[in-house]
Amino acid sequence: MPFQPLTQEPEIQRRWLESGAFHAKRASELLPGSKTFYMLVMLPYPSGRIHMGHVRNYTLGDVTARFRRMKGYEVMHPLGWDSFGLPAENAAIKNGIHPAIWTRQNIEEMKGQIQKMGISYDWDREIASFQDDYYRWNQWLFLKMWEQGDVFRAMRTVNWCEALGTVLANEQVVDGKDERTGFPVTQKPLEQYFFKTTKYADELLECLDGLDWPENVKTMQRNWIGRSEGARLAFDLEGDGQIEVFTTRLDTLFGVTFMALSTEHPAIEKAAETDAALKAFCDQVASVSREERLTSDVKLGHRTALHVIHPFTGEKVPVFAANYVLMDYGTGAVMGVPAHDERDHEFALKYGLPIPKVIESESEWDLGTLVNSGEFTGLKSEDAVTAMVAKLNGRAEKTTTYKLKDWGLSRQRYWGTPIPTVHCEACGVVPEKPEHLPVRLPEDVAFTGVGPSPLTTSRSFLDCACPVCGQPARRETDTMDTFVDSSWYWLRYLDPKNTELPFAKAESDAWMPVDLYVGGIEHATMHLIYARFFYKVLRDLGLASGPEPFQKLICQGMVLKDGSKMSKSKGNIVDPDAVISKYGADALRLFMIFAAPIEKEIDWTGFEGIEGASRFLKRVTRMVEDHGVTGEALPAKDQLTPAEKTLLIKLNQTIARLTDDLERRYQFNTVVSGLMELSNALGDLPADAPHRGAVLQHALDAFVRMMSPVAPHLAEQLWSQLGNQLEDRGLCMQAAWPEADPAFLEADEVLVVVQVNGKVRGRVTLPVHAGEEQRREAALACAEAQPHLAGKEIVKVVLPPGGKLVSIVVKG
RNA sequence: GCCGGUGUGGCGAAAUGGCAGACGCGACGGACUCAAAAUCCGUUUCCCCCUAAAGGAGUGUCGGUUCGAGUCCGACCACCGGUACCA
Numbered sequence: 001m002p003f004q005p006l007t008q009e010p011e012i013q014r015r016w017l018e019s020g021a022f023h024a025k026r027a028s029e030l031l032p033g034s035k036t037f038y039m040l041v042m043l044p045y046p047s048g049r050i051h052m053g054h055v056r057n058y059t060l061g062d063v064t065a066r067f068r069r070m071k072g073y074e075v076m077h078p079l080g081w082d083s084f085g086l087p088a089e090n091a092a093i094k095n096g097i098h099p100a101i102w103t104r105q106n107i108e109e110m111k112g113q114i115q116k117m118g119i120s121y122d123w124d125r126e127i128a129s130f131q132d133d134y135y136r137w138n139q140w141l142f143l144k145m146w147e148q149g150d151v152f153r154a155m156r157t158v159n160w161c162e163a164l165g166t167v168l169a170n171e172q173v174v175d176g177k178d179e180r181t182g183f184p185v186t187q188k189p190l191e192q193y194f195f196k197t198t199k200y201a202d203e204l205l206e207c208l209d210g211l212d213w214p215e216n217v218k219t220m221q222r223n224w225i226g227r228s229e230g231a232r233l234a235f236d237l238e239g240d241g242q243i244e245v246f247t248t249r250l251d252t253l254f255g256v257t258f259m260a261l262s263t264e265h266p267a268i269e270k271a272a273e274t275d276a277a278l279k280a281f282c283d284q285v286a287s288v289s290r291e292e293r294l295t296s297d298v299k300l301g302h303r304t305a306l307h308v309i310h311p312f313t314g315e316k317v318p319v320f321a322a323n324y325v326l327m328d329y330g331t332g333a334v335m336g337v338p339a340h341d342e343r344d345h346e347f348a349l350k351y352g353l354p355i356p357k358v359i360e361s362e363s364e365w366d367l368g369t370l371v372n373s374g375e376f377t378g379l380k381s382e383d384a385v386t387a388m389v390a391k392l393n394g395r396a397e398k399t400t401t402y403k404l405k406d407w408g409l410s411r412q413r414y415w416g417t418p419i420p421t422v423h424c425e426a427c428g429v430v431p432e433k434p435e436h437l438p439v440r441l442p443e444d445v446a447f448t449g450v451g452p453s454p455l456t457t458s459r460s461f462l463d464c465a466c467p468v469c470g471q472p473a474r475r476e477t478d479t480m481d482t483f484v485d486s487s488w489y490w491l492r493y494l495d496p497k498n499t500e501l502p503f504a505k506a507e508s509d510a511w512m513p514v515d516l517y518v519g520g521i522e523h524a525t526m527h528l529i530y531a532r533f534f535y536k537v538l539r540d541l542g543l544a545s546g547p548e549p550f551q552k553l554i555c556q557g558m559v560l561k562d563g564s565k566m567s568k569s570k571g572n573i574v575d576p577d578a579v580i581s582k583y584g585a586d587a588l589r590l591f592m593i594f595a596a597p598i599e600k601e602i603d604w605t606g607f608e609g610i611e612g613a614s615r616f617l618k619r620v621t622r623m624v625e626d627h628g629v630t631g632e633a634l635p636a637k638d639q640l641t642p643a644e645k646t647l648l649i650k651l652n653q654t655i656a657r658l659t660d661d662l663e664r665r666y667q668f669n670t671v672v673s674g675l676m677e678l679s680n681a682l683g684d685l686p687a688d689a690p691h692r693g694a695v696l697q698h699a700l701d702a703f704v705r706m707m708s709p710v711a712p713h714l715a716e717q718l719w720s721q722l723g724n725q726l727e728d729r730g731l732c733m734q735a736a737w738p739e740a741d742p743a744f745l746e747a748d749e750v751l752v753v754v755q756v757n758g759k760v761r762g763r764v765t766l767p768v769h770a771g772e773e774q775r776r777e778a779a780l781a782c783a784e785a786q787p788h789l790a791g792k793e794i795v796k797v798v799l800p801p802g803g804k805l806v807s808i809v810v811k812g
Numbered sequence: 813g814c815c816g817g818u819g820u821g822g823c824g825a826a827a828u829g830g831c832a833g834a835c836g837c838g839a840c841g842g843a844c845u846c847a848a849a850a851u852c853c854g855u856u857u858c859c860c861c862c863u864a865a866a867g868g869a870g871u872g873u874c875g876g877u878u879c880g881a882g883u884c885c886g887a888c889c890a891c892c893g894g895u896a897c898c899a
Contacts, residue, residue, distance in 0.1 A: 216893075219894080220816080223816095226898065245899080246898095246899065297896090326899090336899090341899070524894080594824090602824085605823085605824090606837095608836095609836085611837085612837060669835090670834095673835035675835095755830080755879080763831080800830060800880085807879045807880060
């Protein structure tokens with residue numbers, strides 16, 4: 001049968017599904033001692049169509065899953081849908097279609113596309129976060145975290161559009177305006193819910209060391225967590241009260257000439273009540289949009305009437321409100337040391353403040369020796385900190401701060417998990433009872449894009465009874481950040497139908513941690529930090545075991561078109577469906593794996609690459625067709641001709657190499673080139689080789705099995721063409737991965753390279769197990785090397801292990 | 813600025829300290845064909861050379877370690893990515 005992917009692939013996919021070959025076992029079905037492999041890809045958002053990035057991601061995962069199955073592992077390989085979020089709500093506003101309908105349609109569409117690619121997902125484990133049998137567990141976990149004290153409420157500013165009367169997400173705000181209507185957007189404080197991610201900051205940082213993750217991702221996470229050691233120090237305000245600062249340079253304390261406070265600092269807000277000019281300054285800083293604040297680094301300050309007292313000198317230090325001090329880092333207050341901090345320096349120059357030098361060092365910003373610092377003068381910076389903390393007698397202490405912030409999970413949106421709390425006049429904000437879960441999204445809402453969240457207009461949703469006192473109360477209308485959905489989904493795959501718990505611990509114990517997680521680098525910080533945080537919370541709740549969810553991480557590179565990202569607006573999208581309906585899924589899969597190492601970008605310059613992949617598959621098909629089927633057994637090694645032996649050696653070397661590439665190196669592109677090399681070697685076997693039938697049968701049988709993870713459909717077809725009927729040998733995807741035969745891993749003779757002073761000068765053929773003395777003599781006698789040896793003194797002869805090279809060092 | 817990564821033919825790339833450029837794409841030449849497509853065979857780093865043989869050079873630059881470096885170490889350059897008033 002020729003290569004006819006368009007008709008064959010759907011037929012083979014049907015066979016796989018009918019045979020249940022993708023089924024992953026429950027913990028109770030697993031035999032004791034069986035090896036498990038959890039292959040996970042990042043939860044996709046059902047935007048409507050799959051793109052080449054998905055194709056690359058899923059193909060890679062599928063190659064690994066299929067390989068591990070053939071290697072005898074029990075494999076977990078599921079997929080689901082990250083199906084809450086803004087686009088569905090926007091579609092509802094624009095087209096009047098309910099988010100649930102839009103979402104379901106998209107999932108159906110994308111699932112169909114993915115199935116056409118022959119990815120071996122266990123669809124019985126499919127989950128979708130917008131369904132209440134999933135999001136009820138978000139709510140359940142929220143309540144557990146509430147109990148543990150891992151949830152709190154606090155004020156935080158949101159993007160507020162007065163004209164629309166609604167809150168907007170950061171990505172909806174462009175140039176300080178709503179990207180849809182152009183109405184202005186301002187910052188407005190709102191009381192919201194937070195997870196205490198900072199509680200785990202140290203552990204999140206320390207556990208990174210043990211993870212087999214790309215170095216750049218680990219670095220990004222370290223920076224994101226941003227651990228910084230320093231000291232807290234309280235300054236007395238003139239009159240009444242204190243201002244606390246965080247500093248990493250307590251040693252520069254004598255250089256303080258001003259105090260800079262965030263415009264949102266409580267002391268500033270209080271002072272602004274009676275100081276109109278200060279109030280105006282704060283309002284002006286607040287009116288600057290997020291993007292402007294990011295791009296501009298002009299320092300602005302406003303001198304207040306306040307002063308603090310220097311704890312050592314007793315001098316009065318002026319207090320400024322400044323735009324460069326962030327309220328959500330440290331204490332929102334900075335002691336200004338213009339001589340030894342670049343930002344303070346710039347600020348002091350602008351506002352004419354003194355810049356006294358208190359540290360002697362190579363560069364003005366470095367640690368060094370204290371000068372002009374009273375009794376501390378002469379101390380080293382490090383020692384001065386300790387001495388000052390002691391002297392300050394409780395007023396200061398060494399502490400650590402983090403850039404990592406607590407996770408604000410409130411969204412003033414409809415299409416998300418309702419936060420399961422209730423506002424009661426008598427009892428305040430109280431958690432819903434677990435037995436009342438799920439708190440379902442109401443259907444009686446309209447999507448206008450104007451006014452507050454649709455949830456606040458639904459009587460059926462709002463009206464409830466207080467779970468504490470039973471009096472009429474109002475339900476919380478905030479929904480959860482969709483990152484909550486994706487922070488534990490891989491555990492729900494393990495037990496998707498559980499109605500008692502989010503997942504049974506037995507399932508998690510059997511399958512966790514995830515052996516390989518593959519997804520885009522864009523999730524290096526947010527998702528991958530939140531997911532790690534959740535896993536630690538789940539561990540502390542006794543629901544999961546182990547410190548980390550994802551042992552190995554691979555971030556696949558993007559698929560580009562002519563050097564830039566494929567996007568609708570550029571009109572440069574290559575649709576996977578179109579490629580599959582012309583070349584078939586196997587050719588697309590093969591190309592995706594072969595084109596470049598997985599972590600690099602692929603540029604889809606044209607169809608040449610996929611043509612090449614298709615050509616290879618045709619050649620392989622033809623080879624199997626031409627061969628037919630023979631029942632001959634492989635003869636003993638000593639009866640084979642040299643050409644036959646050469647082929648079998650190539651075969652076994654390829655088996656060893658591909659196994660290593662897939663099992664240990666996670667290097668996929670060379671798997672394809674290895675297959676190509678082997679197929680070339682198969683073609684090189686002389687037509688008149690005496691044992692041609694038997695040798696080819698043996699080699700093709702292994703070849704087809706090794707091809708199976710990458711091009712599974714064609715492998716299945718060729719597998720049966722080679723005489724492996726379904727009834728006796730089953731599916732190719734269920735066959736065993738070939739084992740390399742040590743007898744055929746090396747040839748009888750080996751070509752030994754002769755180097756003279758590091759340059760290749762000749763080659764000699766020697767028996768593979770030739771002794772050192774034999775190799776040395778043969779090399780020294782090598783005819784081609786003689787001109788380079790004649791009349792020179794042999795200093796030494798190096799015989800490296802492996803026996804493939806002799807290095808002669810000469811002098812003169 | 814800081815942090816991380818990457819620099820190899822015309823292109824995508826391989827080389828796990830041991831023959832640099834495997835494998836593929838493209839290009840060129842040939843076979844088959846009336847012709848084309850498809851397919852098959854061959855050539856394809858640079859210099860020297862009619863060609864070949866034999867040399868020589870060559871993995872961003874400069875140095876180092878080693879019998880031997882694309883690979884390890886140091887400095888620099890370029891590009892890509894992350895991040896940026898983080899006190």
